[in-house]
Amino acid sequence: MAPPVEKQADPSGGALALASTGISGGVLPGWAPYGVVAGSALFAAAALLAAGSFSVGVMLLGAVLVACAVLYSWSRAVEGSRRAKDRVVTLAIAAAFGLAMIPLISLLYEVAKRGIPGLSVEFFTESARGVINGGGAAHAIMGTLVITGVAVLISVPIGIMAAIYLTEYGSGKLRRALTFFVDVMTGIPSIVAGLFAYALFEIFFGPGIRLGVMGSVALSVLMIPIVIRSAEEVLKIVPNHLREAAYALGTPKWKTIVKIVLPTAFAGLVTGVMLATARIIGETAPLLVTTGVIDSINSDPFDGRMQNLAVYAYNEYRSPGVMKQASYDRAWAAALTLIAIVMILNVVARLIYRRYKTETR
Amino acid sequence: MLGAAGTKRTAAEAGQVETTGGAVTGTSSGVAELPIGRGAKTIEARNVSLYYGDFQAVEDVTMKIEPNKVTALIGSSGCGKTTFLRALNRMHELTPGATVEGEIRLDGEDVYGAGVDPVQVRRLVGMVFQSPNPFPTMSIYENVAAGLNLNAGRMKKTEKDGVVERSLRGANLWEEVKDRLDKPGSGLSGGQQQRLCIARAIAVEPEVLLMDEPCSALDPVATLAIEDLIRELKDRYTIAIVTHNMQQAARASDLTAFFNLEKTGRPGRLVEIGPTETIFTKPEQQATEDYVSGRFG
Numbered sequence: 001m002a003p004p005v006e007k008q009a010d011p012s013g014g015a016l017a018l019a020s021t022g023i024s025g026g027v028l029p030g031w032a033p034y035g036v037v038a039g040s041a042l043f044a045a046a047a048l049l050a051a052g053s054f055s056v057g058v059m060l061l062g063a064v065l066v067a068c069a070v071l072y073s074w075s076r077a078v079e080g081s082r083r084a085k086d087r088v089v090t091l092a093i094a095a096a097f098g099l100a101m102i103p104l105i106s107l108l109y110e111v112a113k114r115g116i117p118g119l120s121v122e123f124f125t126e127s128a129r130g131v132i133n134g135g136g137a138a139h140a141i142m143g144t145l146v147i148t149g150v151a152v153l154i155s156v157p158i159g160i161m162a163a164i165y166l167t168e169y170g171s172g173k174l175r176r177a178l179t180f181f182v183d184v185m186t187g188i189p190s191i192v193a194g195l196f197a198y199a200l201f202e203i204f205f206g207p208g209i210r211l212g213v214m215g216s217v218a219l220s221v222l223m224i225p226i227v228i229r230s231a232e233e234v235l236k237i238v239p240n241h242l243r244e245a246a247y248a249l250g251t252p253k254w255k256t257i258v259k260i261v262l263p264t265a266f267a268g269l270v271t272g273v274m275l276a277t278a279r280i281i282g283e284t285a286p287l288l289v290t291t292g293v294i295d296s297i298n299s300d301p302f303d304g305r306m307q308n309l310a311v312y313a314y315n316e317y318r319s320p321g322v323m324k325q326a327s328y329d330r331a332w333a334a335a336l337t338l339i340a341i342v343m344i345l346n347v348v349a350r351l352i353y354r355r356y357k358t359e360t361r
Numbered sequence: 362m363l364g365a366a367g368t369k370r371t372a373a374e375a376g377q378v379e380t381t382g383g384a385v386t387g388t389s390s391g392v393a394e395l396p397i398g399r400g401a402k403t404i405e406a407r408n409v410s411l412y413y414g415d416f417q418a419v420e421d422v423t424m425k426i427e428p429n430k431v432t433a434l435i436g437s438s439g440c441g442k443t444t445f446l447r448a449l450n451r452m453h454e455l456t457p458g459a460t461v462e463g464e465i466r467l468d469g470e471d472v473y474g475a476g477v478d479p480v481q482v483r484r485l486v487g488m489v490f491q492s493p494n495p496f497p498t499m500s501i502y503e504n505v506a507a508g509l510n511l512n513a514g515r516m517k518k519t520e521k522d523g524v525v526e527r528s529l530r531g532a533n534l535w536e537e538v539k540d541r542l543d544k545p546g547s548g549l550s551g552g553q554q555q556r557l558c559i560a561r562a563i564a565v566e567p568e569v570l571l572m573d574e575p576c577s578a579l580d581p582v583a584t585l586a587i588e589d590l591i592r593e594l595k596d597r598y599t600i601a602i603v604t605h606n607m608q609q610a611a612r613a614s615d616l617t618a619f620f621n622l623e624k625t626g627r628p629g630r631l632v633e634i635g636p637t638e639t640i641f642t643k644p645e646q647q648a649t650e651d652y653v654s655g656r657f658g
Contacts, residue, residue, distance in 0.1 A: 171457065239494075241490060241492065241494040242494060242496060242497070244452065244455070244488075244490065244494075245490065245494045245496070245558070245561075246496075246507075246511065247452060247455060247480075247483055248450065248452060248483055248487060248488035248490075248562070249483070249484070249487070249507060249508040249511060249512065249561065249562070249565055250480050250481065250482075250483040250484030250485075250508070250512055250565060251480070251483075251508075251511045251512055252480050255511055255512075256511075259510075259511055260496060260498075263498040264496075264497060264498050266498075358497040358498050359497055359547055
């Protein structure tokens, strides 16, 4: 009988505690965390200036530490220790998030600041053919799109079919072995992929061969494991009861996969492919050894050297020529263009996901 | 409507002649002898034991599921009812490591015989699952037509429209969805989704319909609608239904089979099968009496 009595006593006790501290007395005001952080920042700045060695990094670190201490003791005195811990951890997480955002924002800001001066109509329309200093990056943009496009054409069928094997058909040792090697392939250094593609084509075309498609093959080596991994995850979450429903209608397994499993997973598959594409589109090293360097537009991946944005940026920076600043500008502009392409791919992936995602239970 | 269904049936049988060859002669004469049924078939299980790897889930079940009758499988959780049901249309073997011993005969033909394609068996023995599972990428219309689209060859649009309407009417869903056939099936209520799944199952004109606790996720009103539907469907199909709901077994079934297991870890066995009334009023076995009267389980 004791527990129920205790329970009955509890609410009144709680109410009493509330009444004794007052309703507003138990909670810090809404501005408290912001106020504490701002105050701590001012305090840290003043302390550092007084010590005569001001630096933004030390100031921010000090501000966070001071804010944690102040907020904890204040909150503990007013709200109790549970809320105090909650506030400190919230502050720490917000600080960690801010820290993680700093390199990202600063990178985007820097690339935009330095890249925009190099952008011009000429940059997108002209190649660098026959130009001593200047010219555009049209050949590099074209090359990036063609090389990446062919790499996607190679990787998507292989990657998705391998993922289908792993989720729908594979079992036992072979499946485990494949999963293991896919994981290993995910970690292959990109230059190794480039050398592999070079060695492969060298067998057939002799030494010194440079082709756009070689770059695509090298990029495929990097892309296939990513596609397999993401597609496998997406296919795994297609609920089994949908497969069973199709089987119960007398549907053969291959048709169940083609007509039920793949359409259900469509949005996820496309997103995975887009993100894998974004991952490989900026590769430099494997393309340096496979597609070579060239100044004119080449849209045929099976015929000769092909420029691309990453290698273009690298070259403009490495051998700037006489007008150094113009070359550096073009390198930054190429980097900015590359980032823009990756961002567009990401946005498209999100739009497709939102449009085609299927609700599954 | 009935006439159209009849012609469809013949077409399906013609297809079966192609695929299963000589064994069909017995099958079709069996169909002709049946008074009402145009395709309902008998399923006979003989000494069926079912395994998941080393674990034996069902031991030595011998029973007959009669055509044009509803056979209810009752028993406590884990006693192998669902496993047994899934063995009848060869869904059991889809679970990795699952094996079958004994014989299951569909009008005399062994469904586990050499050369029998499990895909063909599942076309003749349809299934409705515990939770409604319409295909999320498809509209209501496409869901019902899924069996036709996936398995039959090209079909005229008007013919397909006919099958879809007939199936939806058969599942008592037509009036509720006829104005929104192109909307996704997942937008329907749970009870409607389950009737959509039944429509999907009967659209391919199976001979046997297996139902695995079709009402366990539904409210009493939707349950009643499904039970009414089951009573109507038995005129045309052989129906086996797994249920945990004793009232449902009593209301909707003609025959009841009681499964039980001695204790956890032991395989489930068929305790007895008989007319539903007998099982619920004066069963032969004490265990059955205890179960249906609510003394355990």
